[in-house]
Amino acid sequence: MTPIIATITFPLIGAYLAIFWLILPVFNYFRDPKGLRKYQKLAFFSGISDIPYCYLSSKGFRSKGITEAHKKAKSAILRIGPNNLSFSDVKAIKDIYGHSTPCLKDLKYSMTGGPHPNIFDVVDKAKHSEKRKRLSAAFAIKNLVHWEFKVADTTARLLNAFDARCTEPLPAGSNPMKSDLTIEFNHWINLFTIEAINSIALSSTLGVLEQGDDVVTAERMDGTKYKAHYRKAQNTSAYAASHFVWDYQNFWLFCQLSKIMPKWRKIWRETEPWKDVIYHQTITRLDRYQKGEKLDDFFASLMDSKSGAPYNLELGEIIGDVGAFIDAGADTTAIALTQVLELLIRHPNHLDTLRQEVDSVLEGETVAPFEKVRHLPFLRSCLDEAMRIIPPTSAGLPRRTPAEGAMILGEWIPGDTSVSMPAYTAHHDPSVFLNPEEFQPHRWMDPEAKKKMEPFFVPFSTGGRGCIGRNISYLEQTVMLATLVHRYEFALPDASWKLQRFEAFNLLMGQMPIKIWRR
Ligand code: HEM
Ligand SMILES: *[C@@H]1O[C@H](CO)[C@@H](O)[C@H](O)[C@H]1NC(C)=O
Numbered sequence: 001m002t003p004i005i006a007t008i009t010f011p012l013i014g015a016y017l018a019i020f021w022l023i024l025p026v027f028n029y030f031r032d033p034k035g036l037r038k039y040q041k042l043a044f045f046s047g048i049s050d051i052p053y054c055y056l057s058s059k060g061f062r063s064k065g066i067t068e069a070h071k072k073a074k075s076a077i078l079r080i081g082p083n084n085l086s087f088s089d090v091k092a093i094k095d096i097y098g099h100s101t102p103c104l105k106d107l108k109y110s111m112t113g114g115p116h117p118n119i120f121d122v123v124d125k126a127k128h129s130e131k132r133k134r135l136s137a138a139f140a141i142k143n144l145v146h147w148e149f150k151v152a153d154t155t156a157r158l159l160n161a162f163d164a165r166c167t168e169p170l171p172a173g174s175n176p177m178k179s180d181l182t183i184e185f186n187h188w189i190n191l192f193t194i195e196a197i198n199s200i201a202l203s204s205t206l207g208v209l210e211q212g213d214d215v216v217t218a219e220r221m222d223g224t225k226y227k228a229h230y231r232k233a234q235n236t237s238a239y240a241a242s243h244f245v246w247d248y249q250n251f252w253l254f255c256q257l258s259k260i261m262p263k264w265r266k267i268w269r270e271t272e273p274w275k276d277v278i279y280h281q282t283i284t285r286l287d288r289y290q291k292g293e294k295l296d297d298f299f300a301s302l303m304d305s306k307s308g309a310p311y312n313l314e315l316g317e318i319i320g321d322v323g324a325f326i327d328a329g330a331d332t333t334a335i336a337l338t339q340v341l342e343l344l345i346r347h348p349n350h351l352d353t354l355r356q357e358v359d360s361v362l363e364g365e366t367v368a369p370f371e372k373v374r375h376l377p378f379l380r381s382c383l384d385e386a387m388r389i390i391p392p393t394s395a396g397l398p399r400r401t402p403a404e405g406a407m408i409l410g411e412w413i414p415g416d417t418s419v420s421m422p423a424y425t426a427h428h429d430p431s432v433f434l435n436p437e438e439f440q441p442h443r444w445m446d447p448e449a450k451k452k453m454e455p456f457f458v459p460f461s462t463g464g465r466g467c468i469g470r471n472i473s474y475l476e477q478t479v480m481l482a483t484l485v486h487r488y489e490f491a492l493p494d495a496s497w498k499l500q501r502f503e504a505f506n507l508l509m510g511q512m513p514i515k516i517w518r519r
């Protein structure tokens, strides 16, 4: 920057910051037009700035941080930003997210969404129902049977890779040698969920399970192709956006400013291929559609109604929704499966109970048939308990009260206020889940107790904007976990080994190296 530009620019930036970040916020704080000053704050500055929340978020586990802050303040309502309230009483779930809530998705979703809002980030209610209705046929429970063979095929492909990486049985009481940690489970299970969702949504096989890495074809809008890392690009996109998104007004500014730093320039560069992977996957499938190929997948239900009438959606909208499935449908399920396996390895008694249950219904099949395992109560309890103790999407999903305001937890919350309740907070409420820090699958085995917990068990959120892929995720998780525990034994590096996490939108995970051998 030349000195002359600097002498003009820096005072301008200084004046901007002083006015918009200090003078106005402080003024508004005392003017208090919405009456939010009566609520306790997350941090001293939370009444005038979103920065404390951004800071908490940058530390990597904001949902846990918020849960603890509520406890410390002994308050069910906490002001986490000038216009943002967090709730910690499970009764707020229904008010904020339930089917009859007047709240809509907050502006955050339009920040991170593309030019064509997709089913995940569209805010408008009518537009959302239209999209959701189109897809509900593809997601309906009776259609699960259509997807089962895709999941089973993909499971068999993962087993090929695992069989080739099996080691000798581990002598009891010892730790695996480093060279025996042949499987990075989170990596492999994510390759599985990537293949599964691309098969279910687009009838596409990427070949990442055969390669053992995530290199796929990406394609720019101008038709040029290149190789890109699928997982890395998706993961980095989630990581990067999560750093700045909690301050909507300044999202764009922060993103631009971050590019001054070489570290962030590299991060932003790594996110680039993600949209090109989505584009390539969409355009390849569209080509098959245009050539008249009849395929059974989600894509088909984006193109034609059940009676075969074409919807003629714009390309941008198709790309958007394809992006939504393959984004929302892969890492969440991989996180859930990594976590449940980790917990079971650490709790051998529960792993034994699960094996007995699974072994009792399987008769020599390699891949567990869904019909045989879908109703196994302990299997489902293990999956649910793992998603309870650390939900893959743990954080408060921001909603916005309507202009006239809304009743939440018996309080009148003024209009256009951002409200949320983290799933993590709900799942760690001791009045609903006894000893919430303990992994106890048995808590789900008593039908009476289960009925009491279920309304507050919200890993997939709830209401009209709840997860549309819930049943598909259970299908994948159920078949995979049953198959794995039936076929293999597992060991973690050692008892003190810890899973690394970083909470972006989802609770991203680091690596989980394990040793496996055949039972
Ligand atoms: C363990 C696995 C999963 C978890 C924990 C999970 C969690 C969630 C949550 C919490 C939401 C609400 C998000 C919000 O309010 O911002 C959601 C929405 C959504 N999920 Fe999932 N999900 C999982 C698997 C899947 C799968 C497998 C698919 C696709 C097949 C999928 C597709 C979607 C879509 C399209 C939405 C947006 C729904 C709408 O707004 O109508 N998810 N998911
Ligand atoms: C709080 O809500 C406002 C808009 O109402 C938004 O600009 C801001 O980014 C939100 N902050 C958090 C921490 O959600």
Ligand SMILES: *[C@@H]1O[C@H](CO)[C@@H](O)[C@H](O)[C@H]1NC(C)=O
Binding pocket: 139, 140, 141, 467, 468, 469, 470, 471
């Ligand atoms: C999932 O299946 C249950 C029945 O087990 C059904 O009530 C629910 O509507 C299904 N959810 C979706 C999103 O299709």
Ligand SMILES: *[C@@H]1O[C@H](CO)[C@@H](O)[C@H](O)[C@H]1NC(C)=O
Binding pocket: 231, 232, 235, 236, 239, 500, 501, 502, 508, 509, 510, 511
């Ligand atoms: C995803 O991002 C998180 C947070 O930066 C990191 O811990 C993890 O290793 C990343 N995973 C991949 C596959 O890049």
